[in-house]
Amino acid sequence: MVQNIIVTVDVVLLTLRDERLHVAVQRRDKEPYNGQLALPGGYIHDNEDFDAEGSARRMLKDKTGIAAPYLEQLETFANSARDPRGWSVSVAYYALVAPESLSVGQLDLLPVDGLPVLAFDHNKLVAAAVQRVRNKAAYSSLACYLLPERFTLTELQHTYEKILGSRLDKSSFRRKISSLDFLEMVKDEVQAGRQRPAQFWKLKQGSLTIFDKLL
Amino acid sequence: MVQNIIVTVDVVLLTLRDERLHVAVQRRDKEPYNGQLALPGGYIHDNEDFDAEGSARRMLKDKTGIAAPYLEQLETFANSARDPRGWSVSVAYYALVAPESLSVGQLDLLPVDGLPVLAFDHNKLVAAAVQRVRNKAAYSSLACYLLPERFTLTELQHTYEKILGSRLDKSSFRRKISSLDFLEMVKDEVQAGRQRPAQFWKLKQGSLTIFDKLL
Known part of the structure; x- marks a missing residue:
């Protein structure tokens, strides 16, 4: 079986600022979607990452310096239409951090309500993460x-x-x-x-x- | 970026029989895990499937004849250790059906408590599905x-x-x-x-x- 599928991990990093949930995004500097805002993420490195969660932690560490946030798998977005390069899988995670521990650097924080159009299907990922956090907060710590x-x-x-x-x-x-x-x-x-x-x-x-x- | 990652979908098909939750399994007829029991599943066909859910529906239809069960994404299992062939991703789904609508055919039904050792990490997939169903049943239809x-x-x-x-x-x-x-x-x-x-x-x-x- 020969497959031609791109396998990536994306992270919806959420924090509270000015009384509202915010999400971390960064501007892409390559195709596809060059110049557009996107979630931190990238290819799984099968020669380096043990698992998808390890990929997510590597990307967060590289892009935000945060080593140990609350991190949980969100949902997997996998279809032939989400990436112009071809059939693609994004194993999406969400992470929660206190605003104090976030030195933004390469990332921008935007309020989750009223986001601009993000690259790929990343608006869907943010919406899924926000819904998960709002639901789960009601019955957990x-x-x-x-x-x-x-x-x-x-x-x-x-x-x-x-x-x-x-x-x-x-x-x-x-x-x-x-x-x-x-x-x-x-x-x-x-x-x-x-x-x-x-x-x-x-x-x-x-x-x-x-x-x-x-x- | 060259990746060498296998991308599969597996389905935890659950039903009630003799007052207990049962899961559908089938005996593998090829390596790896030749001769062992496994969940219905297989490679995503990037030339044929629009998305991962479509892959799950295709596999269920081919292996059980069931066309429209309750189907929901469960969790993605993605690491370098779960498949002897290499780095592998399983986008796992669970499906619920009435026992009456299940003409078993190539599949066996086993009670979810006290399962034998299944191929790959499929015992983990079943445990995750059973926990999800038990949790979610308490606050949904x-x-x-x-x-x-x-x-x-x-x-x-x-x-x-x-x-x-x-x-x-x-x-x-x-x-x-x-x-x-x-x-x-x-x-x-x-x-x-x-x-x-x-x-x-x-x-x-x-x-x-x-x-x-x-x-």
């Missing part, structure tokens, strides 16, 4: 990965509200978060405030916590 | 696709119970299903029963209904 390592519960609630696009009741939010037991207090460290200092918290473990009920 | 076109509410409740592995309260299940409004009555057709006849129902539309709360 996903939103924490858009915050710095240490955060207050008020910051966490605001992050959930920005992603979900709706206000949450403070006391039921705190009851829910406390019952789920995925955060630990950062000892001896509080955020100075106008009224009283706020406690810092961090994720207990690296892996995602799935809630049994929606927020 | 997914379970309906394991039933024939027309079914009673008792049959639907039993199907949810078999997938979720837990008993559901009859009156709250019926209240929930009725409030979601994704079923329509099949007029003038009832199931004869020992006590009183049971109404048949069918899905209102082809697309999946997502619930706002867990069952």
Whole structure:
């Protein structure tokens, strides 16, 4: 069986800025779509990458310097029409980072709502990632990965509200978060405030916590 | 960029039989893994298939005769170790069918719990599909696709119970299903029963209904 198929990985890197989800894009400097904005991505290197996730981490590291974001496979886009060079596969990933850890460099950040036309089918990839994050945030600890390592519960609630696009009741939010037991207090460290200092918290473990009920 | 990557599609075809989820497998008649059980799948034909989903439908049709099951992309398994022939990509799909519509032919049905060792990493693909179906059934109309076109509410409740592995309260299940409004009555057709006849129902539309709360 001789196949003539291009195999790539693309990453939808999302962060919160100015209260809104933003996606990282860069301007292409070669054909196809020379000069157009595109997601960071490229060919899988079968002589170098162990797996597709390794390709995604290599590309992120090379293009943003970020070594260990929250990274998850999104969906695979595979057809004969998405790339003028021929039949092509993009194994798409999405990554979440705190805005503070993103020194943009070669990349631009654009709000996910009202994006310009991107190269290839990359608008579809962004839409799929945003939908995934909005759905999954409602029943998991996903939103924490858009915050710095240490955060207050008020910051966490605001992050959930920005992603979900709706206000949450403070006391039921705190009851829910406390019952789920995925955060630990950062000892001896509080955020100075106008009224009283706020406690810092961090994720207990690296892996995602799935809630049994929606927020 | 010269890549040496095999691009395949595999399908985890699930059905309910004897109260349990079963998966369709077939014995391979060529290397690698000659003689071992594997999922239906094969190379993407870049000269014939428009997209990966089209490849999955072609393989299902060729190997099971099923033309229009519920079919959804599952996950992509892509690394240098899963196939002895070299770096390989499997875009995995899962499909749900009613047991009645499956004339097995070249395929065997095995219970998903306690599977033998399958070829390649196909045990991982089955595990991922079973987890997806169990999770997604709790907040969607997914379970309906394991039933024939027309079914009673008792049959639907039993199907949810078999997938979720837990008993559901009859009156709250019926209240929930009725409030979601994704079923329509099949007029003038009832199931004869020992006590009183049971109404048949069918899905209102082809697309999946997502619930706002867990069952």
